[in-house]
Structure formats: C-alpha cells, structure tokens
Amino acid sequence: MRRPESSGPDEQFAAFMSASAHRLYRVAYLLTYDAGQAEELTQNALVRTYTAWPRIVDGDGYAYARRILVNLHSDWWRRLLRRERPTDRLPERRAAGPDPADAAVARTSLAEALRQLTRRERTVIVCRYYLDLTEQQTADDLGVALGTVKSAHARALRKLRVDPGLSTVVEKQETA
Amino acid sequence: MYTVDDLRQQLVEETEGLAPRVTFARVKARAGRRRWRGPLTVAVAALAPALAVGTLVAMQPGAPRPAPGPTPSPTAHPFVGPALVTGLTVGDEELLLFHRAPDPNIRIDGESRAELRGALSDPSHERFRELRPVLVILPGSLTPRVVELPDGRGGVIxxxxxxxxxxxxxxxxxxxxVIANTARVPGVPDVTVFWISRDGPLAEPTGVPSGPASTAVLFTARDASGAVVGSTDQRQRGDGIQASPPPYPPDGEPDPGPAISVSPGTPTFRPPTVSPS
Known part of the structure; x- marks a missing residue:
C-alpha cells in the first residue's frame, strides 16, 4: 500500500492500518490457527511497522508488515518450543455460517491438514497460496534460500496429498 | 476432486469474516513503550554496578533505611477504579497493584467489611488478574497480615x-x-498497605516458616509516633491468581469480561509477548 503524501505520519499509519490490519490478521490466523495468538502477532507486527514507519523508504508498508509478521511467527514458534504451554481451551474456530455442510467439512479437513505441517511448511503454503507470492518472494520474506522454499513446498504438498482428510487435494497439481 | 486452486479458495474461505480488534491507539501506545525499552536497557546495564553497591549498603545491619523501590502512584484502573500501583513488576511486565473491594454481603457487627485485593495488570491496563488470598481489613487490627508472592524472576514479594x-x-x-514501602489505598481509611521485594525462598504453604528451606522474616508495624503497634513472623504464601474478573466493576464502567484464564494453584504468569528484535 502506498502512503498518502498529504497527511502526517500518524494519519498515514492509521489509514494503512485500516486497509491492512484485516489482511495481516488473516495471514496470522492461517499461520497459527488461534485467534488470540493471531491477534497478538498482528499487533506486534503493526507495532514494529509503526516504529519503523518513517524509515519505510519504498512506502510499501504492507509488504514490510507482512514480512515482520511471518518472521515474528517463526521466532515466536521457536520460543514456544522451549517452554511448556498448557492450555485448557481448544483453538477458536469461526462460527458456523450458512455454508453447506460439505464446505464446512472440507474447511475443517484443510485446517486439520495444515496443522499437521511443520511451521515452515505451513508458512510456505500460506505465502504461496494465500498471499500469492512467488517462490523467490517467499524465500526473500522468510530470509531463506530458494531451494529451502522449494523443498518445503514440495514436502507440504506431498503431506497434503496423502492426508486422510484431503486425500484428493492437489491431485491435479502436476497437470495444472 | 481438488486442485491447488481449490486450496487457494479454501484458504480464503477459512479466514472470511475474521477481523482483529487491534486499534491504532493500542499500537501507538505499545510502540511508545517499545521505543523506551532499548535506551532504558542500556541505561540499566550501565547503572547496574552502582545499583548493586547501593543495594548492598542498604541491606547492611544497623539503622533501618528506606527500602529501595519504585515510587507508588494512585491511578484509576479501568477494571477496578481507584487503585494503587506499586511499581513492582511480576514476571516480565505485569504491575502489582492494590485496590479496595468492598463486599456488601460480608458484614461484621452490622457493618460492611472492606477487603483489600492485590492484583496484576499489564502496563497499559488491558489485562487484569486478581491475586489470592484477599486481605480482609478489620478496623483496629494491629497485627500485620502478610502474603508472599513469587515475582516470576526468582525473588519474592x-x-x-x-x-x-x-x-x-x-x-x-x-x-x-529494612523499611517496607508503605502507602494508603484510595478509599480505604486507617489502613496501611506495605510491600517489599527480596530474595529468598517462599514460606511454607501453611504460612508457618518451620521448614529448613524457609527464611525467618519478622514484620514490625509502628504508628506515626514510632511506637510498636504489632508484629508477626507469620506470612501466607499466595496460593494463586483468581481466574475470575473482579466481582464489582466500578459504577458506570462496562464489564471488562473474563480475566485471563489461568490454572489455580501456584501462581502462573502469562507467556511473554514477542520481544523486539
């Protein structure tokens, strides 16, 4: 998102937030599948973006915030791995909507399948298929080699393909 | 039959209708604190040797000296109204505060009994947790009543x-x-609340420091003229943090909703937020 030129930094950032916070939050949700963690992750990414706002030279605040969010998730996950994290609540799910039952089952299967992926594999899937980033852009955002993204991507699709809940997902991928 | 396009579509559908509650004001407030954290860390690191020497001097036997500690400040907390923020932190950032919680259902000799509650709140007062046990204030009770709380960093409050x-x-x-920090709690007359942060093991669960791991601690209260009015070596270990919100939100204030969910028993502290890089 390009920054408007005619207002102050706070107004610019507030406008940026209103345009981008939802998208960032949805990415965070797909990465964590936990509404509370996603909100915390989104807020932290926005805080850092706000702090760096005057320095974002190219004006693409969304790309900057998205990169921070994805990397914060990686750092956060590493930290959580080193500590016990008891919980007595199941991850929040979206409320039941008017969708047909089949669609709901498919969504649940997808969520469960994505949870089985490793953090990096899930991040790559979200970057590639939700954010529509290229493999090179994904590698740049994650700060890893292109080959790492390719291998994680291939592993993730392989796991999704054999997942019992999504046994036919991405079956056409090779022919697409 | 699914394809990667279906996968794309399902990822979109998965997040439809989701909206964050993050506000610009909250982001700005957090960013302000984050800006100060770096310089403060450097300053504290630079002053650490001097602070260590000062603490050692203050803890030497001899004439009582004021205990070093942050300055308390009365504040209006959005969850409980008037409160006294001690400046002591528990865990990474939660502030220890005290507030009055009058309970009209508990009466002694026909009078409502006031209760003083300890609580933890994050600096922006967005999260709030009550501490147990509640300190029941009996008018004219001259024996100090003491509760111990682990500070989450290996020390004791x-x-x-x-x-x-x-x-x-x-x-x-x-x-x-040493002299404990003391203050009045807003709305609570003729009562002094005190606190001190120190090293050492916690009291036994019974509150009786009889075990070999316990440290004998004697609390002596003096009135304004310096006369001893009461003393105790009994202290009760805090047995947890209530998972319920404060029972009586201030008049006119919206219900803050459920407090942070924690397990009963040994006080636990919420996981730290992602620290700045």
Whole structure:
C-alpha cells in the first residue's frame, strides 16, 4: 500500500492500518490457527511497522508488515518450543455460517491438514497460496534460500496429498 | 476432486469474516513503550554496578533505611477504579497493584467489611488478574497480615496490611532490617498497605516458616509516633491468581469480561509477548 503524501505520519499509519490490519490478521490466523495468538502477532507486527514507519523508504508498508509478521511467527514458534504451554481451551474456530455442510467439512479437513505441517511448511503454503507470492518472494520474506522454499513446498504438498482428510487435494497439481 | 486452486479458495474461505480488534491507539501506545525499552536497557546495564553497591549498603545491619523501590502512584484502573500501583513488576511486565473491594454481603457487627485485593495488570491496563488470598481489613487490627508472592524472576514479594494509618513497617530478614514501602489505598481509611521485594525462598504453604528451606522474616508495624503497634513472623504464601474478573466493576464502567484464564494453584504468569528484535 502506498502512503498518502498529504497527511502526517500518524494519519498515514492509521489509514494503512485500516486497509491492512484485516489482511495481516488473516495471514496470522492461517499461520497459527488461534485467534488470540493471531491477534497478538498482528499487533506486534503493526507495532514494529509503526516504529519503523518513517524509515519505510519504498512506502510499501504492507509488504514490510507482512514480512515482520511471518518472521515474528517463526521466532515466536521457536520460543514456544522451549517452554511448556498448557492450555485448557481448544483453538477458536469461526462460527458456523450458512455454508453447506460439505464446505464446512472440507474447511475443517484443510485446517486439520495444515496443522499437521511443520511451521515452515505451513508458512510456505500460506505465502504461496494465500498471499500469492512467488517462490523467490517467499524465500526473500522468510530470509531463506530458494531451494529451502522449494523443498518445503514440495514436502507440504506431498503431506497434503496423502492426508486422510484431503486425500484428493492437489491431485491435479502436476497437470495444472 | 481438488486442485491447488481449490486450496487457494479454501484458504480464503477459512479466514472470511475474521477481523482483529487491534486499534491504532493500542499500537501507538505499545510502540511508545517499545521505543523506551532499548535506551532504558542500556541505561540499566550501565547503572547496574552502582545499583548493586547501593543495594548492598542498604541491606547492611544497623539503622533501618528506606527500602529501595519504585515510587507508588494512585491511578484509576479501568477494571477496578481507584487503585494503587506499586511499581513492582511480576514476571516480565505485569504491575502489582492494590485496590479496595468492598463486599456488601460480608458484614461484621452490622457493618460492611472492606477487603483489600492485590492484583496484576499489564502496563497499559488491558489485562487484569486478581491475586489470592484477599486481605480482609478489620478496623483496629494491629497485627500485620502478610502474603508472599513469587515475582516470576526468582525473588519474592511480601505484601500486607495493618489497621493503622500512616504506619511504618520494618522487615527483619537474616539479621538485616529494612523499611517496607508503605502507602494508603484510595478509599480505604486507617489502613496501611506495605510491600517489599527480596530474595529468598517462599514460606511454607501453611504460612508457618518451620521448614529448613524457609527464611525467618519478622514484620514490625509502628504508628506515626514510632511506637510498636504489632508484629508477626507469620506470612501466607499466595496460593494463586483468581481466574475470575473482579466481582464489582466500578459504577458506570462496562464489564471488562473474563480475566485471563489461568490454572489455580501456584501462581502462573502469562507467556511473554514477542520481544523486539
């Protein structure tokens, strides 16, 4: 998102937030599948973006915030791995909507399948298929080699393909 | 039959209708604190040797000296109204505060009994947790009542009340004597709340420091003239943090909703937020 030129930094950032916070939050949700963690992750990414706002030279605040969010998730996950994290609540799910039952089952299967992926594999899937980033852009955002993204991507699709809940997902991928 | 396009579509559908509650004001407030954290860390690191020497001097046996500690400040907390923020932190950032919680259902001799509650709140007062046990204030109760709380960093916070206005509380630990921080709690007359942060093991669960791991701690309260009004070496270990919100939100304030969910028993602290890089 390009920054408007005619207002102050706070107004610019507030406008940026209103345009981008939802998208960032949805990415965070797909990465964590936990509404509370996603909100915390989104807020932290926005805080850092706000702090760096005057320095974002190219004006693409969304790309900057998205990169921070994805990397914060990686750092956060590493930290959580080193500590016990008891919980007595199941991850929040979206409320039941008017969708047909089949669609709901498919969504649940997808969520469960994505949870089985490793953090990096899930991040790559979200970057590639939700954010529509290229493999090179994904590698740049994650700060890893292109080959790492390719291998994680291939592993993730392989796991999704054999997942019992999504046994036919991405079956056409090779022919697409 | 699914394809990667279906996968794309399902990822979109998965997040449809989701909206964050993050506001610009909250982001700006957090960013302000984050800006200060870096320079403060450097300053604290630079001052650490001097602070260590100062602490050692203050803890030497001899004439009581004021205990070093942050300055308390009365504040209006959005969850409970008037409160006293001690400046002590528990865990990474939660502030220890005290507030009055009058309970009209508990009466002694026909009078409503006031209760003083300890609580933890994050600096922006967005999250709030009550501490147990509740300190019941009996008018004219001259024996200090003391509760211990682990500070989440290996230390101990002793806090309590005594039924004397403007009391001075001396704390004797291992032959050293320091003066506890004291203050009045907004809305609570003729009562002094006190607290001190120190090293050492917690009291036994019964509150009786009989085990070999316990440290003998003597709390002595003096009135404004310096006369001893009461003392105790009994302290009760805090047995947890209530998972319920404060029962009586201030008039006109919206219900803050459920407090942070924690397990009963040993006090636990919420996981730290992602630290800045």
């Amino acid at each position: 002793d806090y309590g009340v005594v039924g004397v206005a403007d009391a001075r509380v001396e704390v004797a630990v291992d032959g050293r004597t």
